[in-house]
Amino acid sequence: xxxxxxxxxxxxxxxxxxxxxxxxxxxxxxxxxxxxxxxxxxxxxxxxxxxxxxxxxxxxxxxxxxxxxxxxxxxxxxxxxxxxxxxxxxxxxxxxxxxxxxxxxxxxxxxxxxxxxxxxxxxxxxxxxxxx
Amino acid sequence: xxxxxxxxxxxxxxxxxxxxxxxxxxxxxxxxxxxxxxxxxxxxxxxxxxxxxxxxxxxxxxxxxxxxxxxxxxxxxxxxxxxxxxxxxxxxxxxxxxxxxxxxxxxxxxxxxxxxxxxxxxxxxxxxxxxxxxxxxxxxxxxxxxxxxxxxxxxxxxxxxxxxxxxxxxxxxxxxxxxxxxxxxxxxxxxxxxxxxxxxxxxxxxxxxxxxxxxxxxxxxxxxxxxxxxxxxxxxxxxxxxxxxxxxxxxxxxxxxxxxxxxxxxxxxxxxxxxxxxxxxxxxxxxxxxxxxxxxxxxxxxxxxxxxxxxxxxxxxxxxxxxxxxxxxxxxxxxxxxxxxxxxxxxxxxxxxxxxxxxxxxxxxxxxxxxxxxxxxxxxxxxxxxxxxxxxxxxxxxxxxxxxxxxxxxxxxxxxxxxxxxxxxxxxxxxxxxxxxxxxxxxxx
Numbered sequence: 001x002x003x004x005x006x007x008x009x010x011x012x013x014x015x016x017x018x019x020x021x022x023x024x025x026x027x028x029x030x031x032x033x034x035x036x037x038x039x040x041x042x043x044x045x046x047x048x049x050x051x052x053x054x055x056x057x058x059x060x061x062x063x064x065x066x067x068x069x070x071x072x073x074x075x076x077x078x079x080x081x082x083x084x085x086x087x088x089x090x091x092x093x094x095x096x097x098x099x100x101x102x103x104x105x106x107x108x109x110x111x112x113x114x115x116x117x118x119x120x121x122x123x124x125x126x127x128x129x130x131x132x
Numbered sequence: 133x134x135x136x137x138x139x140x141x142x143x144x145x146x147x148x149x150x151x152x153x154x155x156x157x158x159x160x161x162x163x164x165x166x167x168x169x170x171x172x173x174x175x176x177x178x179x180x181x182x183x184x185x186x187x188x189x190x191x192x193x194x195x196x197x198x199x200x201x202x203x204x205x206x207x208x209x210x211x212x213x214x215x216x217x218x219x220x221x222x223x224x225x226x227x228x229x230x231x232x233x234x235x236x237x238x239x240x241x242x243x244x245x246x247x248x249x250x251x252x253x254x255x256x257x258x259x260x261x262x263x264x265x266x267x268x269x270x271x272x273x274x275x276x277x278x279x280x281x282x283x284x285x286x287x288x289x290x291x292x293x294x295x296x297x298x299x300x301x302x303x304x305x306x307x308x309x310x311x312x313x314x315x316x317x318x319x320x321x322x323x324x325x326x327x328x329x330x331x332x333x334x335x336x337x338x339x340x341x342x343x344x345x346x347x348x349x350x351x352x353x354x355x356x357x358x359x360x361x362x363x364x365x366x367x368x369x370x371x372x373x374x375x376x377x378x379x380x381x382x383x384x385x386x387x388x389x390x391x392x393x394x395x396x397x398x399x400x401x402x403x404x405x406x407x408x409x410x411x412x413x414x415x416x417x418x419x420x421x422x423x424x425x426x427x428x429x430x431x432x433x434x435x436x437x438x439x440x441x442x443x444x445x446x447x448x449x450x451x452x453x454x455x456x457x458x459x460x461x462x463x464x465x466x467x468x469x470x471x472x473x474x475x476x477x478x479x480x481x482x483x484x485x486x487x488x489x490x491x492x493x494x495x496x497x498x499x500x501x502x503x504x505x506x507x508x509x510x511x512x513x514x515x516x517x518x519x520x521x522x523x524x525x526x527x528x529x530x531x532x533x534x535x536x537x538x539x540x541x542x543x544x545x546x547x548x549x550x551x552x553x554x555x556x557x558x559x560x561x562x563x564x565x566x567x568x569x570x571x572x573x574x575x576x577x
Contacts, residue, residue: 008473009218009302010259011226013378013455014385023261056258057297059265062272066281067251067290111152111266118230118262 001042015117024050027117040115049116058109138364138390141372142348146231146386152266154273157234163279165351169242170287177246181350183358185370189224190214190305190343191422191451193439195368200247202330204338208250212314212334212341213240215256215263216298216305220423220473221453224374225344227386229256229263232348233270237293239347241280242354244291247340252293255310258300268295302477306533307341309479320481321533345374365391369438369449375399379418379455382407392438396420396428399437400456413458417549421450423470424538426525427457427545446525447541462565463546463553468496470542478535484519485536491515492539504558509547516540 012018015027019037024046026037040046051058145151145160157163169177182197203209213236217225228236236254244252254271256264271293274280282290296314298304304313308322311334326332333339349371353361361371369391378384381400389399396418400406409415417427420435426447428435435441442449457466475489492515495508513523520527520537523544527537547554556564 008476009220011217011223011257013221013223013376013453016378016384020259023259025262056261057264057268059268059272061268061295063275063281065292065294066275067292069282109265109269111262111269112150113262116262 002038012117018117021046022050022053023056024113024116026115046115048110049113059111138372138388138393139352140388141352141361142228142232142235142345142374143386143388145235146227151231152233152270154234154270154277157232157270161355162234162351163238163277163285165354166238166241166245166279167285168354169245169350170285170289174246174248177242177354180353180358181246184349184353184361185358185368186346186349186353186361187368187370187439188343189345189349189373189451191219191448193449196342196346199330199342200243200340202328203247203340204331206338208337209247210334210337210339211240211244211247211249211252212307212310212329212339213252213254213256213344213347214305214307214310214341215254215260215267215344216302216310217344217451218257218259218300218302218305219451219453220470221378221419221455222376222422222451223378224376224386224452226260226263227374228344228348229260230266233263233267234274235348235351236267236344237270237274237280239350240293241284241291242350243340243342243347244293245284245289248289249291249340252291253314253334254293254295255304255314256295256297257305258298264295264297271295301479302473303479303533303535306535309533310341311339318479320479321535323532365393366436366438367392367440369440373437373449373452375437376451376453377406377456378453380410380413380458380461381456382410389437392436392441395434395436396454397433399454400433406456409456409458411458413460416457416459416461417463417545418457419453419455419542421448422453423455423473424534424541425450426541427549429549443526448526460566462500462563463550464496464500464557464563465565465568467542467546468493468500471496471539474535474539482531482536484530485539488515488519488536489539492543496543499554499557500563502557502560502562504554506558508558509551509554512543512547516543 007020010018010020010025012025012027017029018025018027019029150156178200186196187193188196215225215229240252280293301319303309304319306321307329308327309319313319314334329339329341364371371391372388373391375387375389383406387405401408415430417429420428420442428447432445435445439449471492475493478485478489480486495512498504499508516523520529520540522528523540529537
């Protein structure tokens with residue numbers, strides 16, 4: 001189930017040493033935490049955060065390209081296209097619609113991390129109070 | 133005491149619960165900067181950025197406003213965001229991408245409006261899947277909110293942002309290689325001149341490539357004015373800077389500090405910052421600006437964290453990544469690690485870098501393992517000299533991009549400062565330093 005390889009530059013030096021499991025980062029790893037990590041992965045307790053091998057990104061774009069889409073108000077440069085006739089008199093925001101075979105947003109993906117190490121770190125330290 | 137009072141411009145939301153969602157971003161006043169920008173002319177936005185005099189935060193330290201001013205006037209115009217942070221010791225953009233994607237998107241839109249970009253590409257390193265997911269989710273929210281796409285917030289400006297994951301090559305952080313990669317080609321840097329992106333960039337069109345941290349400051353600048361930003365810092369180094377502190381310090385991490393007002397000593401030893409060297413050891417040397425910058429010794433601890441001050445002592449502020457090395461650090465092993473990274477990431481286009489990196493790595497490896505020869509020290513410098521003639525700083529180069537010249541500093545600086553220790557490796561036939569060890573489990577985890 002597991003293959004161990006070396007990985008370099010995970011942009012997590014503040015939490016070194018770190019591990020990436022299917023590209024999800026775990027920082028401040030020591031022997032004990034590493035064992036726990038393996039146990040948790042094996043038992044499926046991290047399935048919500050660590051996708052299966054081969055899945056990189058679980059969130060897809062929900063809309064197509066809108067800026068140059070025909071219809072509605074046009075930028076001056078696009079107005080020469082004239083595909084949809086008259087530009088709308090009143091500039092108004094085009095409604096956002098999925099167009100052109102896009103994938104609906106994956107609402108079920110929770111991007112919160114409970115066990116993986118988010119890149120935000122030492123913020124307690126970064127929060128500087130006034131000195132003495 | 134100045135370090136206590138500087139505002140946190142880009143990191144203010146990091147660490148807050150669900151900081152990556154539109155909901156929490158709006159609750160914290162999000163997208164007001166973009167609205168302010170849209171209310172003025174694009175030139176007005178550009179003027180604010182010029183006033184702020186923000187140096188590009190990617191490492192080269194070129195003024196963002198001046199870069200925009202160099203754009204060739206043509207259509208289409210592209211804006212590309214460089215989120216390919218992957219130099220060893222650098223981890224600030226990672227935090228911004230994952231922790232505050234809406235701030236990045238807002239900053240990107242402000243920049244796009246200022247230069248009237250026709251399309252924006254957000255290039256994010258492929259090894260940041262959580263970051264890519266959060267940025268994509270944030271972008272979906274921003275589209276639904278009307279901040280991106282057609283007629284942003286009812287204005288006449290329309291632009292699309294496309295997230296483009298990289299494939300994890302360090303070289304694609306070089307702006308022209310990034311553009312090659314975006315075009316679907318192998319990430320080979322282009323020759324400058326003529327391929328300055330502002331003149332001939334993506335698909336041959338004028339293109340601006342800006343760093344994540346640079347763009348993330350723009351919402352604050354639009355709300356508070358370029359003057360407020362320029363009031364922070366000193367000389368050319370304005371505003372605040374994220375410092376990514378790592379290595380043998382007690383409290384590694386990202387710290388946003390007022391530019392040019394904090395010294396390396398304060399950064400590493402202040403109890404609110406680095407908190408001192410591990411085990412209260414002595415500091416041996418430190419890397420001031422990422423793995424590619426020349427090392428500095430303890431005598432330079434009082435140099436302030438400013439581009440000019442660091443340049444004056446022969447190194448660079450780079451992306452703001454400081455690595456502390458205590459007195460148990462083996463300079464040969466450290467150089468070997470650094471060179472090994474660049475050797476693996478060399479794109480292979482130019483011979484001095486492709487071949488020289490392998491040579492350097494092999495020589496350092498045999499010295500470290502006790503098989504070094506007396507002639508190796510000169511050989512190291514000779515190879516370095518072939519990659520970067522004269523081994524000076526700023527480096528001359530025999531290569532198209534600066535990846536090659538990123539290797540000699542670690543070797544030459546280490547050799548210059550700790551020649552005795554290199555010699556000891558060769559004379560004793562072994563490494564006199566203790567093996568690497570894991571940091572003790574950190575208390576906050």
